[in-house]
Amino acid sequence: MSDANLILLADIGATNLRFALCESAAVPLRAGSIRRYRAADHSSLSEAAARYLQDVGARPSHAVFAIAGRVDGCEVKITNLPWTVSAAEVAQTLGLDSVRLVNDFAAQSRSLPLLQAADLEVLGTPPAPLLDGRIDRCVAVVGPGTGLGAGALLLRGGQAIVLETEGGHLGFAPGTDEEDAILHYLRREFGRVSNERLLCGSGLVNLYGALCQIRTSPRLATTPERVMQSALDGSDATAVRAVDLFAELLGDVAGDLVLACGAWDGVFLGGGLLEPLLPVLRRGGFRARFEAKGRLAATMARTPTVAMRHPNTGLLGAAGIALDARAAR
Incomplete structure (x- = not known):
């Protein structure tokens, strides 16, 4: 395949920058092309x-970048991250014919039909839904990492439609006396307290400090890594509670997204903190x-919760979005 048919992909977070090349629907991520910076x-x-x-020595003509931001x-x-990204500026600098920017959790959402059963782990009893396009579906996606990402995917008539959201910035709604006290403490520091103030890397530190x-x-x-390690080895009882509560609040927020989006077919979990959180x-x-x-509650008990364990869902979803655009041209 010539470089002219390659598509440059990127999954841009505040900490890591991941790049890859897309070849075709059969090869959405070119073998050996994935790099992280x-x-x-x-x-x-x-x-x-x-x-x-x-x-990588490539000169593609088009690009799709999944970026953590609106x-x-x-x-x-x-x-x-203190960067503002302009599609026109990137295209000019890199000599590309087109650059498309999408929200990172729009890409996470679009990756779902491209994932295999081995890429998924069901949390709870309801099985993961089939997302092969033969049945109309609505699912939500949420993931804690450097921030808290959220999105949704509609499958309608065999077409994948992604919803770009900033659902991680919805306000934190405490559900217990303990969480009321946490909100009171964090409000003094931040004013408005969003879910992201608790459910991300720095949020875990905020939760532990509260x-x-x-x-x-x-x-x-003083770091999310230390809080997590202290919880997993049991050396700090407050860290244990912080990590347990983090998981509980993530469940609460995931359930709220299902209600808000009508995502009765399930919610998928991603983000950089997913792997260390899985035991909890x-x-x-x-x-x-x-x-x-x-x-x-009875409806939610029938709604699946599924962890996405593919290492590059953002890049895979960017490839899906790029291929959708190519097919439409």
């Missing part, structure tokens, strides 16, 4: 993309809070 090592997305193209026309201000204050216990960890999510707290939706 640190955002902190680059001054702009254009610089990082140019480095990638030089590293897409405003052809521009994105990355939520947790619990330390409430419990008057020593604050022994497999326990009862996550699923119990997901189902605890009052008069709709």
